Amino acid sequence: MRKTKNMYSKDRQSDDARRRLVRAGIAVFAKYGYEGASTRMLASEAKVNLAAIPYYFGGKEGLYHAVIRSIVAFGQEKIFPGIMEARKRLDSGNPSRDELIRMLENLMLHYIGLVTSDETPNVARIMFQEQLHPTKAFSIFYEELLKEEHCVVTAIVARLLKLRPDSQEAILNAHAILGQVMIFLAGRALILRRLGQEKFTGDDAELLQTIMQQHIRRIFK
Amino acid sequence: MRKTKNMYSKDRQSDDARRRLVRAGIAVFAKYGYEGASTRMLASEAKVNLAAIPYYFGGKEGLYHAVIRSIVAFGQEKIFPGIMEARKRLDSGNPSRDELIRMLENLMLHYIGLVTSDETPNVARIMFQEQLHPTKAFSIFYEELLKEEHCVVTAIVARLLKLRPDSQEAILNAHAILGQVMIFLAGRALILRRLGQEKFTGDDAELLQTIMQQHIRRIFK
DNA sequence: GTCTATAGTCGGATAGAC
DNA sequence: GTCTATCCGACTATAGAC
Numbered sequence: 001m002r003k004t005k006n007m008y009s010k011d012r013q014s015d016d017a018r019r020r021l022v023r024a025g026i027a028v029f030a031k032y033g034y035e036g037a038s039t040r041m042l043a044s045e046a047k048v049n050l051a052a053i054p055y056y057f058g059g060k061e062g063l064y065h066a067v068i069r070s071i072v073a074f075g076q077e078k079i080f081p082g083i084m085e086a087r088k089r090l091d092s093g094n095p096s097r098d099e100l101i102r103m104l105e106n107l108m109l110h111y112i113g114l115v116t117s118d119e120t121p122n123v124a125r126i127m128f129q130e131q132l133h134p135t136k137a138f139s140i141f142y143e144e145l146l147k148e149e150h151c152v153v154t155a156i157v158a159r160l161l162k163l164r165p166d167s168q169e170a171i172l173n174a175h176a177i178l179g180q181v182m183i184f185l186a187g188r189a190l191i192l193r194r195l196g197q198e199k200f201t202g203d204d205a206e207l208l209q210t211i212m213q214q215h216i217r218r219i220f221k
Numbered sequence: 222m223r224k225t226k227n228m229y230s231k232d233r234q235s236d237d238a239r240r241r242l243v244r245a246g247i248a249v250f251a252k253y254g255y256e257g258a259s260t261r262m263l264a265s266e267a268k269v270n271l272a273a274i275p276y277y278f279g280g281k282e283g284l285y286h287a288v289i290r291s292i293v294a295f296g297q298e299k300i301f302p303g304i305m306e307a308r309k310r311l312d313s314g315n316p317s318r319d320e321l322i323r324m325l326e327n328l329m330l331h332y333i334g335l336v337t338s339d340e341t342p343n344v345a346r347i348m349f350q351e352q353l354h355p356t357k358a359f360s361i362f363y364e365e366l367l368k369e370e371h372c373v374v375t376a377i378v379a380r381l382l383k384l385r386p387d388s389q390e391a392i393l394n395a396h397a398i399l400g401q402v403m404i405f406l407a408g409r410a411l412i413l414r415r416l417g418q419e420k421f422t423g424d425d426a427e428l429l430q431t432i433m434q435q436h437i438r439r440i441f442k
Numbered sequence: 443g444t445c446t447a448t449a450g451t452c453g454g455a456t457a458g459a460c
Numbered sequence: 461g462t463c464t465a466t467c468c469g470a471c472t473a474t475a476g477a478c
Contacts, residue, residue: 033254033256036255036256038471050446051474054472060472134410142411142414172428173432176404179402179403182404189355190367190396211393219440238461260453261452274454280454281454
């Protein structure tokens with residue numbers, strides 16, 4: 001039987017080291033990519049010993065997978081509530097055209113919040129890295145996060161356009177709609193350089209919201 | 222004075238090795254990223270000797286820059302004609318609303334052609350890699366390719382919405398419009414998995430064209 | 443659990459024969 | 461210009477002291 005003191009210290013410190021490594025991993029993998037990130041960077045950013053990476057995660061790859069899982073959890077926490085609510089309203093009840101448009105708007109406005117927030121860019125960079133170089137991690141993102149999100153948006157778009165929700169046209173249309181926001185994550189460097197800014201401001205967020213509302217209303221009204 | 226035979230053989234073989242390396246570089250850097258690509262992969266893909274990379278390009282980084290330059294040239298060839306024509310019509314003459322919309326449509330339809338073509342994905346992957354991890358190469362892309370493209374689209378959008386072409390709103394709006402197509406390059410893995418396809422078909426291209434036309438017309442009419 | 447020291451591997455670049 | 465052989469540095473992972 002373990003002593004209380006040991007359990008405390010073990011759990012607290014161990015959790016601390018693991019947590020710091022995952023946190024550092026998000027920043028370092030986002031900035032340098034999987035190959036570009038070295039275990040030395042990761043350890044020093046997390047302020048833990050180099051050997052802690054193999055010890056806690058079995059190696060660099062294990063740490064990366066832990067980072068992926070933490071991103072999935074972050075995403076599920078941030079976007080699933082909205083998604084699930086939309087899904088529910090679609091399945092039960094028969095939302096009117098205006099309601100459908102408002103649902104779509106709400107989802108998009110929510111994404112804009114993520115785009116312009118300070119904690120999202122690193123997460124988003126890792127997700128887009130995985131799109132450019134899909135590994136096992138991309139399948140996890142897709143199955144546990146992106147699929148449901150994409151399907152719900154497709155379902156809304158399909159209803160608005162009177163298409164089948166599994167039709168090619170509905171899927172492509174939904175992707176284009178989502179692209180209007182997503183490109184601010186994937187093409188972040190371009191738009192920031194174009195604006196002459198280091199990061200997005202609250203004004204940008206507001207402007208984007210009105211722009212997105214206008215686009216959605218004009219496209220679907 | 223060099224002998225004709227030597228010049229011939231030098232130029233032909235040297236050009237051949239250089240060309241093969243650049244060509245292989247596009248494929249390998251696209252697939253694995255800059256850090257992930259090794260000189261050994263690059264040489265073997267190009268079917269040249271490992272030492273040819275330092276010899277011709279001064280090293281891996283030099284080869285990468287040559288690849289970047291070749292992509293800029295490719296892009297200028299593929300998209301500048303359309304861009305320049307639009308720019309000319311904007312500067313001289315006073316295009317009508319319908320003409321502006323048609324200009325925007327034409328640019329977007331052209332990009333759809335690039336999205337669904339077979340030779341573009343690797344080029345696009347390298348460009349989006351540079352957006353996620355901007356190096357010196359990103360500045361080259363921006364200054365010599367993306368800036369003019371983005372400015373022209375912004376100018377068209379600004380006229381349609383009666384905004385100043387350097388206003389935040391016009392710039393963000395144009396980026397969102399472009400995002401509808403660009404996301405098919407940046408988020409290629411996602412949409413292909415969603416469609417259950419390995420690559421885009423001619424049908425996808427057609428559908429996308431009609432979708433994009435509808436969106437643009439509804440947004441700006 | 444945490445650290446230092448080090449093993450073992452692979453990367454890019456070079457030297458020098460041809 | 462092209463090749464083989466090799467160097468050197470950086471990387472990840474491990475062994476073993478504390």
